[in-house]
Amino acid sequence: MNNEQLFTISVFTENQVGLLSRISTIFTRRGLNIESITASSSSMPGIHKITLTCRSTRAAMEKVVAQIEKCVEVLRAFLYTDDEIVHQEIALYKVPTDRLLDLKNLEEVIRIHNARILEITREYTVIEKAGHSDETEALYNLLKRYDIRQFVRSGRIAVTKSPTEHFTYFLEEQEKRRNKTEDL
Amino acid sequence: MISGAEAILRSFLAEGTDTIFGYPGGAIMPFYDKLYDYTDRLRHILVRHEQGAIHAAQGYARASGRTGVVSVTSGPGATNVITGLSDALMDSTPIVVITGQVGVATLGTDAFQETDVVGIVQSISKWAFQIRRAEEIPAAVAKAFYIASTGRPGPVVLDITKDAQLGMMEWTGYQPVKYIRSYNPDPEINPADLADAAALLNSAERPLILAGHGITIARAEQQLTALAEKADIPVGATMLGLSAMPSDHPLFKGMLGMHGNIGPNYNTNKADVILAVGMRFDDRVTGDTSRYAPDAKIIHIDIDASELNKNIRATTTIHGDAGKVLNALLPLINQAGREEWLKSFDGPDKVEHETVVMREVFPQETVGVMRMGEVTRRISEATGNEAICVTDVGQNQMMGARYFKFTKPRSLITSGGLGTMGFCLPAAIGAKLACPGRNVIALMGDGGFQMTMQELGTIMENGIGVKIVIMNNNFLGNVRQWQELFFNSRFSATPMLNPDFVAIAAAYGIDGESVMSRDELDGAIGRMLATDRPYLLNVNIESTDMVFPMVAPGAAIDDIMLNVSTKYKPETHE
Numbered sequence: 119m120n121n122e123q124l125f126t127i128s129v130f131t132e133n134q135v136g137l138l139s140r141i142s143t144i145f146t147r148r149g150l151n152i153e154s155i156t157a158s159s160s161s162m163p164g165i166h167k168i169t170l171t172c173r174s175t176r177a178a179m180e181k182v183v184a185q186i187e188k189c190v191e192v193l194r195a196f197l198y199t200d201d202e203i204v205h206q207e208i209a210l211y212k213v214p215t216d217r218l219l220d221l222k223n224l225e226e227v228i229r230i231h232n233a234r235i236l237e238i239t240r241e242y243t244v245i246e247k248a249g250h251s252d253e254t255e256a257l258y259n260l261l262k263r264y265d266i267r268q269f270v271r272s273g274r275i276a277v278t279k280s281p282t283e284h285f286t287y288f289l290e291e292q293e294k295r296r297n298k299t300e301d302l
Numbered sequence: 303m304i305s306g307a308e309a310i311l312r313s314f315l316a317e318g319t320d321t322i323f324g325y326p327g328g329a330i331m332p333f334y335d336k337l338y339d340y341t342d343r344l345r346h347i348l349v350r351h352e353q354g355a356i357h358a359a360q361g362y363a364r365a366s367g368r369t370g371v372v373s374v375t376s377g378p379g380a381t382n383v384i385t386g387l388s389d390a391l392m393d394s395t396p397i398v399v400i401t402g403q404v405g406v407a408t409l410g411t412d413a414f415q416e417t418d419v420v421g422i423v424q425s426i427s428k429w430a431f432q433i434r435r436a437e438e439i440p441a442a443v444a445k446a447f448y449i450a451s452t453g454r455p456g457p458v459v460l461d462i463t464k465d466a467q468l469g470m471m472e473w474t475g476y477q478p479v480k481y482i483r484s485y486n487p488d489p490e491i492n493p494a495d496l497a498d499a500a501a502l503l504n505s506a507e508r509p510l511i512l513a514g515h516g517i518t519i520a521r522a523e524q525q526l527t528a529l530a531e532k533a534d535i536p537v538g539a540t541m542l543g544l545s546a547m548p549s550d551h552p553l554f555k556g557m558l559g560m561h562g563n564i565g566p567n568y569n570t571n572k573a574d575v576i577l578a579v580g581m582r583f584d585d586r587v588t589g590d591t592s593r594y595a596p597d598a599k600i601i602h603i604d605i606d607a608s609e610l611n612k613n614i615r616a617t618t619t620i621h622g623d624a625g626k627v628l629n630a631l632l633p634l635i636n637q638a639g640r641e642e643w644l645k646s647f648d649g650p651d652k653v654e655h656e657t658v659v660m661r662e663v664f665p666q667e668t669v670g671v672m673r674m675g676e677v678t679r680r681i682s683e684a685t686g687n688e689a690i691c692v693t694d695v696g697q698n699q700m701m702g703a704r705y706f707k708f709t710k711p712r713s714l715i716t717s718g719g720l721g722t723m724g725f726c727l728p729a730a731i732g733a734k735l736a737c738p739g740r741n742v743i744a745l746m747g748d749g750g751f752q753m754t755m756q757e758l759g760t761i762m763e764n765g766i767g768v769k770i771v772i773m774n775n776n777f778l779g780n781v782r783q784w785q786e787l788f789f790n791s792r793f794s795a796t797p798m799l800n801p802d803f804v805a806i807a808a809a810y811g812i813d814g815e816s817v818m819s820r821d822e823l824d825g826a827i828g829r830m831l832a833t834d835r836p837y838l839l840n841v842n843i844e845s846t847d848m849v850f851p852m853v854a855p856g857a858a859i860d861d862i863m864l865n866v867s868t869k870y871k872p873e874t875h876e
């Protein structure tokens with residue numbers, strides 16, 4: 119239990135009502151906390167992608183991934199550690215404009231944190247930052263002093279660093295399997 | 303144009319369904335109305351509680367290998383099948399349940415008898431799908447049967463709204479499903495894994511086969527025996543793996559696990575190679591996993607990839623159908639003889655026979671209260687060991703598994719993974735309907751009988767010739783045993799005041815008798831088996847009886863209790 123770390127799980131699914139809750143029960147049954155979750159359609163028509171992060175041991179996560187893959191509508195699930203992926207999340211910070219103006223080096227802060235300003239009104243300013251969670255966290259800690267009114271952070275999205283596209287290969291294999299069943 | 307309700311029935315017929323177990327209600331009435339026109343082609347068994355419907359379908363499926371079909375209404379009808387879904391998922395049983403659902407317009411509004419069925423069953427079904435329009439029905443039913451019956455079988459739920467049942471659609475014929483992109487129930491076997499497994503087995507000195515339910519599901523009984531015989535490998539079976547190999551086969555060494563036989567349990571920790579086929583290393587089979595099979599390289603064959611390396615780390619895993627894997631493995635395995643290793647089962651067998659079996663099955667006294675073991679064995683023998691034994695849960699179950707003898711596959715039907723009391727009587731109904739030519743013995747406790755005994759009504763109405771044997775110890779015996787062993791004999795909520803079971807049967811027009819003393823037993827069994835009609839025996843069982851041998855929960859699998867105070871030790875007993 120001592121070698122826990124953060125894992126990212128990429129799940130490719132058919133679009134199916136109820137699948138997200140089926141997948142989340144696999145975590146809750148084991149008392150695992152899903153740290154973030156992002157679901158959206160993928161670049162491939164009809165295929166959805168769910169990206170989850172969870173802190174646990176590799177042994178536990180491998181079992182979880184196997185159980186996710188067991189769901190009928192799950193095409194494939196992959197388990198990654200941070201060094202195997204390029205990942206990103208996005209955060210929005212809403213700060214009172216007058217308080218923000220107290221920040222003497224606003225320009226520098228925006229530049230250093232690679233943030234940008236989305237909207238300014240007399241009352242508030244909305245800042246956006248994309249990055250790793252420790253980076254969005256760092257900006258949060260800085261802006262905290264200026265009275266953040268709202269803060270929201272997305273789940274993680276990720277792509278692999280691997281040169282081979284395992285999922286594309288998987289789909290090709292399934293296509294072959296379909297042709298074989300049709301020949302029968 | 304036909305209605306969605308009719309499309310369901312046509313789809314069932316196209317799948318070869320001959321029997322539906324069910325119970326009507328508001329949201330499923332359009333289906334039941336159409337069923338009225340189909341009674342010449344489809345037999346509907348009206349149970350007395352929806353739990354009975356799904357357990358009956360499970361009994362039907364497990365006895366025949368075909369998919370069991372259940373129809374119930376929305377809300378309470380659907381929630382009453384929850385236990386059976388969970389049970390069927392654990393015990394890999396192909397079931398298709400259709401639940402009625404309120405109209406589409408009222409979904410999500412807490413309409414009368416609306417329950418979020420698809421939501422509730424996520425973690426206890428293999429697949430669940432809500433049908434909102436009639437046109438979706440044939441494809442959804444086809445998918446349901448395909449998913450339920452292939453790969454590792456399991457229960458599937460179709461939640462069919464009233465709109466879908468009532469809506470009209472064009473029937474363009476039925477297309478069975480043979481392929482789903484995201485679901486591959488018949489994975490190709492990796493030849494490298496086979497080669498690894500063969501090398502391990504060929505170099506083994508003390509190999510042991512652990513045969514599970516997967517053998518029965520894959521209909522791989524012959525392959526199992528062929529492999530065991532070729533390489534002279536002893537076989538132990540999980541409870542659900544029992545009857546895959548005949549009980550008296552010389553290589554069959556008995557049941558594994560908590561109340562299994564000493565030989566295969568003890569020798570699990572002596573084996574150098576274990577070939578586990580279609581079993582999942584359940585905690586009741588392994589005991590403490592950190593002290594399980596310490597000397598063995600493990601080869602694990604299963605169709606469910608998530609079972610591989612789940613409870614026990616294997617040296618080699620083979621993902622695939624048990625029958626296909628065993629077929630492929632057989633030519634790679636060298637013929638061998640292992641006299642010494644096989645003889646090492648004799649010592650523990652002898653000890654078990656002398657310390658446990660003799661008093662349980664062959665008691666000295668000729669009169670008085672009986673023991674479950676002797677009752678089970680006498681019934682088994684009276685059927686020529688050819689009956690299907692359906693058990694409930696508890697001591698009666700362990701005695702059924704230990705002392706019934708099996709000569710044919712699919713002869714033990716019992717709730718393994720979930721351990722559902724009340725399973726027996728309805729499951730026996732399903733088994734008898736699936737196999738009318740076989741004797742079906744419903745072996746149960748006084749507690750479990752009272753959980754689903756309303757199904758006597760189903761038995762009466764349909765004249766189902768099941769043989770009901772209540773091994774009546776006036777106790778929740780299994781819990782009582784644990785109280786005596788682990789809770790200082792504080793018998794909290796386990797003694798039971800029971801009604802007159804024979805009188806209850808009589809009220810349903812079912813013949814029966816109480817067997818109060820040992821000298822009456824054989825006669826009563828004879829009368830029970832002489833008729834094709836249902837019959838009930840209420841057998842007077844010693845209430846302090848316990849099931850041994852026993853591996854206490856959390857103990858190592860070779861740390862075996864022979865009775866309350868003695869542990870098995872090979873040196874002193876041999």
Ligand SMILES: Cc1ncc(C[n+]2csc(CCOP(=O)(O)OP(=O)(O)O)c2C)c(N)n1
Nearest residue numbers: 696697698721723747748749750778779780
């Ligand atoms: C539905 C359900 N409730 C509770 C239990 C826990 N339980 C397991 S065995 C048992 C006692 C069974 O008593 P009985 O049916 O008389 O059988 P016996 O053990 O006496 O043969 C109980 C309460 C269970 N397995 N299932």
Ligand SMILES: [Mg+2]
Nearest residue numbers: 747748777779
């Ligand atoms: Mg009892």
